[in-house]
Every structure is written in C-alpha cells, then in structure tokens.
Amino acid sequence: MLRIHQATHADIEALREVGCTTYREHFAPIWSPAGLQAFLDRDFSHDALRRSLALSDSQLWLLASDDSAQVVGLAKINWSAPAPVTGETGAELRKIYFLKAAAGRGYGKQFMQFICERALQRGERMVWLTVLKSNPDARRFYEAFGFKQIGEIPFKTDLADIGLDVMRLELKPLGE
Template identity: 50%
Template sequence: MITIREATIEDLHVLRDIGIETYREHFSDIWTTTGIQNFLSEDFSVFELQKSIESPTRHCWLIAFDEEGRAIGFSKINWSKPAPLSAQVGAELQKIYFLKSQAGKGYGKQFLKFIQDSAQNHNEDFIWLDVLKTNSNAQRFYEGFGFRTLGEIPFSTDKAEIGMVVMGCDLSQ
C-alpha cells in the first residue's frame, strides 16, 4: 500500500530527486548522456518545479510514498489542457513514474485511480496522456483503465526519432 498526496513547496527537492532518478531509470537509453542531462536540468530544475508547484490551478504534482515514508513515485497533471489530435480539453497526465524497484506491486493501478479521481474532483471529464510509441506495456496498462488511442505525434530526443501515442479516457461515465 502506498500513500499519495499533493506535493507542496516543501517537497521541491524530494520531487526533483525522485523525478531525476525515475526518469534516468526508465529513459536513459533514448538519450545521449549529454542530452538526458540537459533535459533533466531543465525539466526538473528547482526554478521550473517551484513555478509549477506554485500554480495549483494549472498543475498538480503528486508524490507516492511507501510504508516507510520514502518517495517511490510521482505524477504531474496539467488541468484543462487541449489534447492533441482531438477537440477535447481535459486533464493531461504529463508524468507518472515509479522507481523500477517498485514495479509489479500494483502501485501504478492505485496511483492512476487516484489521478482519475482527482481529475473528476477538478471537474475534468476527460483525461489524456502521451506515451512512447515503443512502450506497448504502458499502452496496455492505460487501455485497462479505459484509455483509447487517439493517434500519434512526433517526439524525438537528441539520439532518435521515437514518436508518441496519444491516449484519452472519458471520465464522465
């Protein structure tokens, strides 16, 4: 069982550390060493995180903790964002990552359910995300929660052109 709560400014460094660690664990193979460092320095900079955390009407950062109170995962939701390839506006699930050591414990299901409930509590009736085109396991996971493929959009790193699959889920049912 995990505990999930909204991140506050006091969590900034924990969020930065877990963000960098999980991103490196999951995506270091799609970047060069310099490329991933540049991406992480920008995406998880203290300045960018602080600005985002301090905008709760636009963004929501969630942190997942294990039974010992250690941060093991996090998520970022952007409220009321237009989905690519669709006329729908809804909550964008921009990030959801767990430490690799925590995989297979059912935490992702618990976290995604929490995120869907949070979106509904913010009067969002649609939630969408994009996932690497090559990540069929994640796509199947989201399909199990009612997400459907809306189409593909380009995505590249400094190493390769990969592409993303955009998926969406109607929450109004």
C-alpha cells in the same frame, strides 16, 4: 498501500530526486548523456519545479510513498489542457513515474485511480496522455486501465525520432 499527497514547495527536493532517478531508470537509453541532463535540468531543476508548483491553479504535482514512507513515484497533471489531435479539453497526465524497485506492487493502478478521482472532482470529463511508441509496457498498462488511442504525434530526442501515441480515458462521474 500507496500514500499519495499533493506536492508543495517543501517537497521540491523529493520531486527532483525521484523525478531524475525514475527518468534515468526508464528513459536514459533514448538520450545521449548530455541530452538526458538537459532534459532533467529543464523538467526537474529546483527553479523549474518552483515555477511549476507556483501554477497550482493549472497544474498538480503528486508524490507517492510506500508503507515505509519512501517516495516511490510522482505524477504531474495539467488541468483543462487541450489534447493534441482532437483539441478536446481534459486533464493531461503529463508525467507518471515509479522507481523500478516499486514495480509490480499495484501502485500504478492505485495512482491512476487517485488521479481520475481528482480530475472528476475538478470537473474534468477525460484524462489524456502521451506515451512513447517505444514503451509497449506503459501502453498496455494504460489500455488495461481503459485508455484508448486517439492519434499520434512526433517526438524525438537528441538520439532518436520515436513518436508518441496520444491516449484518452473518458471519466464518468459516480452514479452515471
């Protein structure tokens, strides 16, 4: 069973560690070593995480732990963010990363359900995200969860011009 909690300033080191590890595991090939380090410094440095956690009215960081209390994943949600292409406002699932060792255990589905429930509690009507065009496994996961593609936007690293698919999931309050 996945245990999920809202990250606080006390969790900065766990966020940094799992963020850097998971990003390297999944995305290192699309960056040069220097480009990867620059990305990690921008998104997962202690200062960047401290600033982001201070924006608790507009952002939410979550940590996911397994039965042995090991942190195996994280998520970052931006509340009431306008989606590219449509401009429709909803919860942006900015990051959802799991350690490769935690794959295949149903954690992604549990985490997505938790995120959607939190978004509904905040009054969000949809969740949107971007996924690398070069990541068909993630795209299939989101589609299986009910996300639909609504467009494409550019994205490039210091090595490649990859592009992103923009996907959305309409949220339905319980009882509808």
